[in-house]
Amino acid sequence: MKKLVIISILISSVFLRGLSQNVDDALRYSQNFYSGTARFVSMGGAFTALGGDLSAIMLNPASTGVFRSFEFSVTPQMMYNNYSSKWNNSSASDFKYTMNFAQAGGVYTIIPPKGESGLVGLNFAYSYNRTNNFNENITIKGIGDNSSLADAWVNDANGTYYKDLRGAAGIAFDAWLIDTLANKGGAQYASIFSNFGENTNSTYGQTVKRVIQNEGYSGINTFSLGANISNKLFLGFSFNYSKLSYTGHYQHIESDDNNKVFDLSNFTYTDHFEATGSGYSFDLGAIYRPVEFLRIGGAVHTPVVYRISEYFYDNVTSNFDNFDKYEFANDPLRYKYTLTTPFKVNGGVAFQIKKFALLSADYEYLDYRLAQFSKASDDYDYSVENQDIKNILKAASNLRVGAEFRIKSIYLRGGYNRYGKVFASGELNNDLVYNGFSGGIGFRQQKFYFDLAYSALFSKNNYMMYFDPGYLKPASISNNKSGFTATIGFKF
Numbered sequence: 001m002k003k004l005v006i007i008s009i010l011i012s013s014v015f016l017r018g019l020s021q022n023v024d025d026a027l028r029y030s031q032n033f034y035s036g037t038a039r040f041v042s043m044g045g046a047f048t049a050l051g052g053d054l055s056a057i058m059l060n061p062a063s064t065g066v067f068r069s070f071e072f073s074v075t076p077q078m079m080y081n082n083y084s085s086k087w088n089n090s091s092a093s094d095f096k097y098t099m100n101f102a103q104a105g106g107v108y109t110i111i112p113p114k115g116e117s118g119l120v121g122l123n124f125a126y127s128y129n130r131t132n133n134f135n136e137n138i139t140i141k142g143i144g145d146n147s148s149l150a151d152a153w154v155n156d157a158n159g160t161y162y163k164d165l166r167g168a169a170g171i172a173f174d175a176w177l178i179d180t181l182a183n184k185g186g187a188q189y190a191s192i193f194s195n196f197g198e199n200t201n202s203t204y205g206q207t208v209k210r211v212i213q214n215e216g217y218s219g220i221n222t223f224s225l226g227a228n229i230s231n232k233l234f235l236g237f238s239f240n241y242s243k244l245s246y247t248g249h250y251q252h253i254e255s256d257d258n259n260k261v262f263d264l265s266n267f268t269y270t271d272h273f274e275a276t277g278s279g280y281s282f283d284l285g286a287i288y289r290p291v292e293f294l295r296i297g298g299a300v301h302t303p304v305v306y307r308i309s310e311y312f313y314d315n316v317t318s319n320f321d322n323f324d325k326y327e328f329a330n331d332p333l334r335y336k337y338t339l340t341t342p343f344k345v346n347g348g349v350a351f352q353i354k355k356f357a358l359l360s361a362d363y364e365y366l367d368y369r370l371a372q373f374s375k376a377s378d379d380y381d382y383s384v385e386n387q388d389i390k391n392i393l394k395a396a397s398n399l400r401v402g403a404e405f406r407i408k409s410i411y412l413r414g415g416y417n418r419y420g421k422v423f424a425s426g427e428l429n430n431d432l433v434y435n436g437f438s439g440g441i442g443f444r445q446q447k448f449y450f451d452l453a454y455s456a457l458f459s460k461n462n463y464m465m466y467f468d469p470g471y472l473k474p475a476s477i478s479n480n481k482s483g484f485t486a487t488i489g490f491k492f
Contacts, residue, residue: 021310021337021339021373021382021385022385022388023385023388023389023392023393025275025339026339026368026371026372026373026385026389026393027368027371027393027422028132028134028246029218029244029246029277029306029308029339029341030304030339030341030342030366030368030371031132031368031419031422032131032132032218033131033132033133033419033434033436033457034055034058034059034129034130034131035055035077035102035103035129035130035131035133035483035485036053036054036055036058036075036102036103036127036129036130037053037054037055037073037075037102037103037451037485037487037489038075038440038442038451038452038453038485038486038487039053039055039404039411039413039440039442039451039453039487040053040055040056040103041102041415041438041440041453041455041483041485042402042413042414042415042438042439042440042441042442042451042452042453042454042455042485043360043402043403043404043413043414043415043438043440044400044401044402044414044415044416044417044436044438045059045362045400045402045415045417046348046350046360046361046362046400046401046402046415046417047059047060047063047348047360047362047402048060048285048297048298048299048346048347048348048362049287049295049296049297049348049349049350049360049362050063050066050295050297050348050350050358050360051063051064051065051066051067051234051287051295051297052066052067054071054073054103054105054106054107054125054127054489055103055127055129057125057127057222057224057226057236057238058127058129058131058220058222058238058240059285059299059346059348059362060236060283060285060286060287060297060298060299060346060348061222061224061225061226061236061237061238061283061284061285061299062226062234062235062236062285062286062287062297062299063224063226063234063236063285063287064107064123064124064125064224064225064226064236064238065121065122065123065226065227065228065234065235065236065287066226066228066234066287067107067109067123067125067226068109068113068121069109069491069492070106070107070108070109070491070492071106071107071489071490071491071492072105072106072107072489072490072492073103073104073105073106073449073487073488073489073490074101074103074104074487074488074489075101075102075103075104075485075486075487076099076100076101076102076485076486077099077100077101077102077130077483077484077485077486078097078098078099078483078484079096079097079098079099079100079133079135079481079482079483080095080096080097080481080482080483080484081095081096081097081098081133081135081136081137081479081480081481081482082095082479082480082481082482083095083136083137083138083139083477083478083479083480084477084478085138085139085140085141085463085475085476085477085478086475086476087140087141087142087208087473087474087475087476088142088143088144088145088208088473089142090141090142090143092139092140092141093139094137094138094139094211095137096135096136096137098133098135100130100133100217101128101130102129102130102483102485103127103128103129103130103487104127104128105125105126105127105128105129105222106125106126106127107123107124107125107126108123108124108125109121109122109123110122110123110124113228116230116231117230118229118230119227119228119229120228120229120230120231121227121228122225122226122227122228123225123226123227123228124223124224124225124226125222125223125224125226126221126222126223126224127221127222127224128219128220128221128222129219129220129222130217130218130219131218131219131220131242132216132217132218132244133217133481134214134215134216134217134218134246135214135215135216135217136212136213136214136215137211137212137213138210138211138212138477139209139210139211139212140208140209140210140212140463140465140475140477141207141208141209141210142207142208143205143206143207143208144204144205144206144207144208144254145204145205146202146204146471147204147468147471147472148191148193148204148206148208148254148468149252149254149269149465149466150172150177150178150191150192150193150254150267151191151193151468151471152466152467152468152472153168153169153172153173153177153178153189153191154169154178154189154190154191155467155468156168156169157169157172157173157178157189158187158188158189159187159188160187161185161186161187162180162186162187163186167314167330168269168271168314168316168330170330171314171315171316171328171329171330172269172316173189174316174326174328175267175316175317175318175326175327175328176192176318176320176324176326177191177192177267177316177318178190178191178192178196179192179196179197181196181197182197192261192262192263192264193206193261193262193264195262195263199262203260203261203262204260204261205256205258205260205261206254206255206256206257206258206260206261206264207253207254207255207256207257208252208253208254208465209252209253209254209255210250210251210252210253210465211250211251211253212249212250213249213250214246214247214248214249215246215247215249216244216245216246216247216275217244217245218242218243218244218245218246219242219243219244220240220241220242220243221240221241221242221243222238222239222240222283223238223239223240223241224236224237224238224239224283225237225238231289232288232289232290233286233287233288233289234286234287234288234289235285235286236283236284236285236286236299237282237283237284237285238282238283238285239280239281239282240280240281240282240283240304241278241279241280242278242279242280242281242304242306243277243278244275244276244277244278244279244306244308245275245276246274246275246276247272247273247274247275248271248272248273248274248275249270249271249272249273250270250271251268251269251270252268252269252270252271252465252466253266253267253268254266254267263320263321263322264318264319264320264321265319265320265321266318266319267316267317267318267319268316268317269314269315269316270314270315270316271314272312272313272314273310273311273312273313274310274311274312275308275309275310276308276309277306277307277308277309277339278306278307279304279305279306279307279339279341280304280305281301281302281303281304281305282301282302283299283300283301283302284299284300285297285298285299285300285346286298286299292352293351293352293353293354294349294350294351294352295349295350295351295352296348296349297346297347297348297349297350298345298346298347298348299345299346300343300344300345300346301343301344301345301346302343303340303341303342303343303370304340304341305338305339305340305341306338306339306340306341307336307337307338308336308337308338308339309334309335309336310333310334310335310336310337311332311333311334312332312333312334313329313330313332313333314329314330315327315328315329315330316328316329335376335377335378336376336377337373337374337375337376337377337380337382338373338374338375339371339372339373339374340370340371340372340374341371342366342367342368342369342370342371343366343370344364344365344366345364345365345366346362346363346364347362347363347364348360348361348362348363349361355406356405356406357403357404357405357406358402358403358404359402359403360401360402360403361399361400361401361402362398362399362400362401363397363398363399364397364398364399364400365395365396365397365398366395366396366398367394367395367396368389368393368394368395368396368422369389369390369393369394369395371389371393372386372389373385373386391424392423392424392427393422393423393424394421394422394423394424396419396420396421396422397420398417398418398419398420399416399417399418399420400415400416400417400418401415401416401417402414402415402416403415409443409444409445410441410442410443411441411442411443411444411451412440412441413438413439413440413441413442413453414438414439414440415436415437415438415439415455416435416436416437416438417434417435417436417438418433418434418435418436419433419434419436420433421433428462428464428474429461429462432459432460432461433459434457434458434459435457435458435459436455436456436457436458437455437456438453438454438455438456439453439454440452440453440454440485446491447490447491447492448489448490448491449487449488449489449491450486450487450488450489451486451487451489452484452485452486453483453484453485453486453487454482454483454484454485455482455483455485456480456481456482456483457479457480457481457482458478458479458480459478459479460476460477460478460479461476461477461479462474462475462476462477463475463476463477
């Protein structure tokens with residue numbers, strides 16, 4: 001049955017809620033890829049047991065107690081993200097440059113170091129550090145052999161009377177990309193790729209292109225108090241105020257360049273949402289030095305409780321061979337919710353070889369199944385989404401190692417980090433890991449230092465453009481995030 005009228009659809013926030021807050025969002029805001037001072041970056045972030053660095057306090061607040069004087073540092077950073085994709089035997093690539101501040105902060109000595117027993121030093125420190133860079137430019141391109149985004153809209157719409165359609169399927173119906181089947185009561189659908197059911201052998205061969213342009217960051221402001229006990233034991237406590245800003249945006253374009261699809265010239269679907277939020281957490285940590293050359297450290301991080309605001313809109317444009325054109329958009333949505341991230345435990349060990357070298361290793365554990373949505377502004381019940389988190393994610397282990405070698409006033413550094421698997425067995429990306437390599441050089445005097453670092457983080461993941469099981473194949477995306485970091489610091 002052809003449409004007799006074009007129906008304007010208003011979205012209900014309840015319908016799209018499950019699309020807007022999901023497992024991907026919970027993981028994105030819970031997973032940290034730490035950045036910081038150039039020294040911290042070049043040594044792979046392995047500072048849980050080392051301390052004495054203004055980025056180390058976000059891993060272990062006991063690091064604050066290791067300082068012996070006033071200190072201030074600031075760290076600008078340039079990021080270069082390079083992406084390549086493969087889908088349906090076609091390849092594409094894209095990249096993005098961004099500039100940011102990876103770190104800024106200082107430490108203030110409340111009780112200057114003195115004596116050899118009891119409380120011999122007490123420090124207060126503040127440091128801002130980036131914990132994520134969300135910036136991405138990804139292009140996926142190829143020929144659709146047996147599937148279309150329109151088929152996913154058909155799957156969403158089936159079983160819903162056409163006047164009650166909501167979300168993307170509603171505007172796809174308005175734009176003549178899907179339609180009801182004859183004699184099916186107005187609740188069964190087909191797409192333009194089968195001439196709305198009149199050609200049961202669907203024709204494809206369209207050019208498919210998805211352009212993903214995400215932006216944003218997360219960062220942590222750490223206020224820490226650290227004590228030095230007999231130059232053997234360092235204890236610390238910190239309060240953290242975290243911020244996040246994320247823009248998720250993509251355009252999905254399908255065009256009938258080879259004139260294979262009935263009546264269709266092309267269509268474009270745009271999906272856009274913006275999230276901003278802030279949260280708080282607390283950390284407790286300790287570093288113990290049983291002998292001069294050995295340090296052992298550990299810290300417990302409470303969950304970050306974020307209050308997040310989101311803004312969402314989507315629209316579709318369709319063009320046909322007879323020059324008809326349709327444009328429809330859903331009403332924008334705004335809503336708020338709370339996300340509680342998992343708690344974390346860090347452990348580390350460091351060896352100092354006289355004044356010549358440092359070797360350090362960290363282990364971090366967190367269980368992503370403990371992330372949880374709650375307190376929606378419209379009283380939405382997140383029980384389904386929270387169960388999805390428990391089913392899809394799992395506990396993960398992260399490893400960081402670093403080394404530093406001193407040649408008079410010159411310091412040479414290197415590091416490696418590995419972020420472990422976060423998806424449960426059987427999930428699309430259950431083998432996804434991130435491997436990072438870094439190196440750097442530093443120049444240090446009694447009251448001044450300057451450090452440089454280069455870092456690279458590699459990963460490869462599978463990406464489903466839409467849900468059309470049995471037909472759509474995932475795209476393979478390779479990601480190389482490189483960073484150039486510089487720190488200037490002063491001691492007083």
